[in-house]
Amino acid sequence: MAFKIIASQCTQCGACEFECPSGAIKFKGESYVVEPQKCTECEGAFETQQCASVCPVPKTCIPA
Amino acid sequence: MSAPVISVESLTGRLSDQLLASADSGGCASSSCGSSTRPDDVDPAIWDKIKDHPCFSEEAHHYFARMHVAVAPACNVQCNYCNRKYDCANESRPGVVSEKLTPDQAVRKVIAVANEVPQLSVLGIAGPGDACYDWEKTKATFERVARQIPDVKLCVSTNGLALPDHVDELADMNVDHVTITINMVDPEVGAKIYPWIFHDHRRYVGIQAARILHERQMLGLEMLSARGILTKINSVMIPGVNDQHLIEVNKLVKQRGAFLHNVMPLISDPAHGTHYGLTGQRGPNAMEMKALQDRLEGGAKLMRHCRQCRADAVGLLGEDRGQEFTLDQIPSELTYDASKRETYRELVADERRDHLAARSEAIGMVKIASSGKSLLVAVATKGGGRVNEHFGHAKEFQVYEASPTGINFVGHRKVEQYCLGGWGENATLDGVIAALEGIDFVLCAKIGHCPKDQLADAGIRATDAYGHDYIETAIGAIYAAESGVPALTATA
Numbered sequence: 001m002a003f004k005i006i007a008s009q010c011t012q013c014g015a016c017e018f019e020c021p022s023g024a025i026k027f028k029g030e031s032y033v034v035e036p037q038k039c040t041e042c043e044g045a046f047e048t049q050q051c052a053s054v055c056p057v058p059k060t061c062i063p064a
Numbered sequence: 065m066s067a068p069v070i071s072v073e074s075l076t077g078r079l080s081d082q083l084l085a086s087a088d089s090g091g092c093a094s095s096s097c098g099s100s101t102r103p104d105d106v107d108p109a110i111w112d113k114i115k116d117h118p119c120f121s122e123e124a125h126h127y128f129a130r131m132h133v134a135v136a137p138a139c140n141v142q143c144n145y146c147n148r149k150y151d152c153a154n155e156s157r158p159g160v161v162s163e164k165l166t167p168d169q170a171v172r173k174v175i176a177v178a179n180e181v182p183q184l185s186v187l188g189i190a191g192p193g194d195a196c197y198d199w200e201k202t203k204a205t206f207e208r209v210a211r212q213i214p215d216v217k218l219c220v221s222t223n224g225l226a227l228p229d230h231v232d233e234l235a236d237m238n239v240d241h242v243t244i245t246i247n248m249v250d251p252e253v254g255a256k257i258y259p260w261i262f263h264d265h266r267r268y269v270g271i272q273a274a275r276i277l278h279e280r281q282m283l284g285l286e287m288l289s290a291r292g293i294l295t296k297i298n299s300v301m302i303p304g305v306n307d308q309h310l311i312e313v314n315k316l317v318k319q320r321g322a323f324l325h326n327v328m329p330l331i332s333d334p335a336h337g338t339h340y341g342l343t344g345q346r347g348p349n350a351m352e353m354k355a356l357q358d359r360l361e362g363g364a365k366l367m368r369h370c371r372q373c374r375a376d377a378v379g380l381l382g383e384d385r386g387q388e389f390t391l392d393q394i395p396s397e398l399t400y401d402a403s404k405r406e407t408y409r410e411l412v413a414d415e416r417r418d419h420l421a422a423r424s425e426a427i428g429m430v431k432i433a434s435s436g437k438s439l440l441v442a443v444a445t446k447g448g449g450r451v452n453e454h455f456g457h458a459k460e461f462q463v464y465e466a467s468p469t470g471i472n473f474v475g476h477r478k479v480e481q482y483c484l485g486g487w488g489e490n491a492t493l494d495g496v497i498a499a500l501e502g503i504d505f506v507l508c509a510k511i512g513h514c515p516k517d518q519l520a521d522a523g524i525r526a527t528d529a530y531g532h533d534y535i536e537t538a539i540g541a542i543y544a545a546e547s548g549v550p551a552l553t554a555t556a
Contacts, residue, residue, distance in 0.1 A: 011149050012164070013193050015138035015262075018200070046265050053267040056142055057149065 002039035003049055004064035007031035009057050016051035016061060025051060036064060110323070113240055113294055116185040117217055118381050120241060120296060120324060122369045122473050123420075126449040127412050129183035130219075131378040132190050133170035134161040135201045139193030140262045141223045141277065143247075144339040145300060145330055148192055157331045161192045161376040163391060167204035174209050176394045177378055178216070179401050181385065182408035183447075186241070190221035192375040197226040206237050212400050217241065221298070225261055225277055227284030235291045242288055243296040243326075244281055249316045251275040253309050257302065259339070282320060289321030296324040296367065302340070303330070303348050307356060311363075318364035325360065326367035329353050351502050354474055368475050369462075380447050382460050382476065419449045419534055426540030427470040435547035438467030441539050442477060442500055444508035451530050451538050455511035456483025461500065464535065466543040471536050477503075488515060497522045507538050 002024075005016070010031055017025045017032060022045075024038035034051070041063075042049045052061040106114075118125035137148070146159050165173060178184050187209055189195040195202045206218050219241040220234065227244065234242065248254040254274025261273040268276055288295045297317045299310050306313075314325050330347035332340045339345075348356070357366055371381045379385040442461035444453035459481050465474045479496045482488050493515055500506065506519060506526035519526045530538030 011137075013137040013139060013148065014198070015140070015193070018138070019262075019265075048266055050265060053265075054138075054140065054262045056139060 001041050002036035002064045003034050003041060003051055003061055004036075005032050005034055005051070006060045006062065007033075009060040011057060013056060015054040015056075019050040019054045021045040021050060034061075034064070110294070117219070117241060118186065119188075119219070119243075119367070119370070120294060122367070123416075123449075124185075125369050125381045126419075126445075126447055127183065127416065128185040129181055129378070129380045130186040130188055131174065131177050131181075131184060132188045132373065132375050133173060133205060134164050134192050134376045135167055135170045135205050136189055136191050136195045136198035137161075137164050137193045138198040139191070139223075140197040140225050141194065142259050142261070143223075144257055144259065144345075145302070145332065147336055147338040147341075149337060157336070157372055158190065158375060159192050160374045162386070163376070164192070165391070167201055167208060169391060170205045171208045171212060172394050172396070172398055173389055173391070174216070175212060175398045175400045177389055178213055178405060179398070180388075180404070181379060182404040183380060184216070184405060186217045186219050188219040188221060188241075190243075190375045194223050194226065195220040196222040196224075196230050199226065199230055203230075203233060203237070206239065210237065213402075219243070221245070222284075223277070224281035224284045225263060226280075228280060228287055231284065231287040231291065231293075234288075235293060239293070241294050241296070243298055244285060245298040245300070246281050246285075246313055246317060247300050247302070248274065248306055248309060249278060249282075249313050250309065251278055253306050254278060256305050257300075282316075285317065285320045285322060294323045295321070296326055297322045297364070298326045298328060298370075300330050301327050301348050301353060301356060303346060303352065305345070307348065307352075310356065311359060314360050314363040322364050324367045325364040326370050327353070327357055327360065328370055328372055331372065349501075350475065350477060350499075354502075357474070368473055371460075371476065382462075383447075415448065422534045423449075423471075423536040426534070426536040429540045430466050430471055430543045431468065433544040433547040434468040436468060437546075438465055439504045439539075439543055439546060440465055440474070440502055441505045441507060441542065442503045443535050443538075444506070445535065449535055450532055451507045451535055452509050452532050454483070455506065455508040455515060455526065455528075456488055457481060458508065461503075461506065462535070463503065464539055466539050471539050471543075482515065488512065493518055497524070500524055505542055507535070507542075 022038050024035045055061045114120040116128050118128045189202050218239045221243040224244040251271045251274035255271050260269045332347045334341045376386050377384050441464045444458035446453045460476050460478045463475045465472050477499045479499045480492045482492050509531040510528050516526045
């Protein structure tokens with residue numbers, strides 16, 4: 001299980017990158033990308049997925 | 065870099081033209097002999113901090129420029145007036161930028177600007193997100209810039225939510241100017257402005273979100289005041305949401321030691337894609353703004369000269385040279401050359417002394433001539449505190465009020481440039497006349513018969529008789545003439 005970022009809606013503010021407790025989010029090429037093998041959906045770390053909680057655009061960090 | 069390289073000689077030549085319009089300037093120079101340029105109502109220690117900061121001193125904004133570097137795009141608060149999804153180079157509002165920068169790119173940009181814009185005195189980080197939330201980038205930028213150009217003042221603008229976490233570091237880095245945007249002191253009101261915040265690893269909504277934000281803002285403000293860091297409070301005036309409530313905000317921030325309160329009009333347009341833009345929430349007009357600001361007089365000191373600039377603005381307030389300094393125009397290797405800034409500072413020191421003397425004299429005259437009435441005067445100026453812009457070239461007019469209390473800056477009116485390519489457009493002139501609602505006089509360096517007559521038909525008297533005089537000297541002369549008192553001859 002992992003989250004993904006809808007690149008076309010992303011404003012590239014980068015907040016998700018430094019909120020991610022697993023270091024799963026990186027800027028690659030033109031957009032931020034979630035590495036599925038690193039993403040834990042914040043299980044055991046936080047009650048809510050950090051990327052989705054901080055993202056300023058609705059429905060942009062969503063379950064893959 | 066495609067911008068022409070300017071020699072210091074030509075620069076001082078141009079400055080002299082611009083600033084020192086004549087050797088025989090207004091005001092009795094001897095009366096200011098040996099005195100500082102500090103206005104009477106400002107504490108000397110504070111004056112020292114603000115005298116070169118255009119956003120903290122209305123007087124300084126005629127002479128000094130600021131720049132913002134857009135290194136902090138991440139944000140922890142959603143405001144209903146903000147949407148960072150779009151950028152347009154023709155838009156001027158906070159939160160809009162053309163390109164985001166890494167701290168290293170920002171340092172290069174600051175050096176490029178410092179080498180070319182002699183008026184530069186302040187580097188601010190105002191997002192486009194939140195400077196305290198995107199802290200690592202803000203901090204890295206300040207540390208690197210301070211190493212290269214130690215005399216640039218550092219300044220941040222924040223929503224306040226993450227501010228308490230970084231006050232100590234701000235103090236350590238000698239950031240002595242902070243702006244907090246405070247739109248409410250009542251969570252009920254806040255809930256209508258902020259749909260959510262992200263704090264302590266989770267998203268909060270509604271009243272709870274607004275309450276946390278309010279508490280953090282107050283805590284941050286108190287911590288800054290305790291450390292002697294000057295704090296400006298920005299408030300967005302949202303008609304029907306917080307316009308009356310801002311009186312309460314003003315009171316509370318004053319109690320907690322805020323130095324300045326800057327009430328700005330909501331910028332709202334469906335094209336911006338903001339919540340307010342899409343729901344039809346309107347912004348206030350110029351006269352509504354002024355009415356509220358007048359009600360706030362006597363509370364925390366007001367800033368009325370804010371231009372609501374972009375998070376990547378460069379230049380004097382009211383002009384934005386940001387497009388001259390995009391990354392593609394900045395060489396990869398740059399060394400800081402202090403010569404232009406130093407030359408400019410020397411020139412300005414004399415000019416300011418003279419201007420201040422002329423200003424005191426004009427204000428004194430207005431008080432004596434006082435007929436009990438007040439006049440609103442719109443001035444076309446390029447800076448330097450003089451009436452030195454052609455009517456047709458003005459993109460904004462600075463508005464002053466002459467009244468029994470003296471001559472006070474009360475705001476500005478943005479307009480479409482009337483004269484483009486040598487032609488004046490009638491449709492544009494109608495827009496200019498509409499923007500000048502409530503204005504009695506227009507002062508400029510030059511104006512043609514046609515626009516002058518049309519302004520007169522609208523009840524606005526325009527004159528270029530005071531071209532290149534100090535603004536206050538010109539206004540004093542007009543006020544005296546209106547009151548039927550023989551005016552001092554303007555000689556500047």
